[in-house]
Amino acid sequence: QEGLVESGGGLVQTGDSLRLSCANIPRASSTFAVGWFRRAPGKEREFVAAVDWSGGMTDYRDSVSGRFTISRDNDKNTVYLRMNRLRPEDTAVYFCAVGSSLYDLRRHEYNIWGQGTQVTVSS
Secondary structure (H helix, E strand, O other): OOOOEEEOOEEEEOOOOEEEEEEOOOOOOOOOEEEEEEEOOOOOOEEEEEEEOOOOOEEEOHHHEOOEEEEEEOOOOEEEEEEOOOOHHHOEEEEEEEEOOHHHHHOOOOOEEOOOEEEEEEO
């Protein structure tokens, strides 16, 4: 089975926007959540945002709340991360992952993940 596939990263300037996509989300369970994480060079992996697939509830880390929006497309089995007003500190490899719940994703507990897509924000 093909894994999660991220796309949409790139090199942008401070204040620009990007939309990341996470495709090939498996629907093996009726209850799961999909999240975005990031890892910057020399830093720990960070939880960014997550969405509950069935109910649509969302969760964001404080530093991206109000700038980033996570959404899902049930028909396309895809989750998006719209990132507005990007900052240099948002520079990282972003990857998506599937977990059992928003709570689990907050705890970095997931069982399927992708290879990631690079986001670079220049100052």
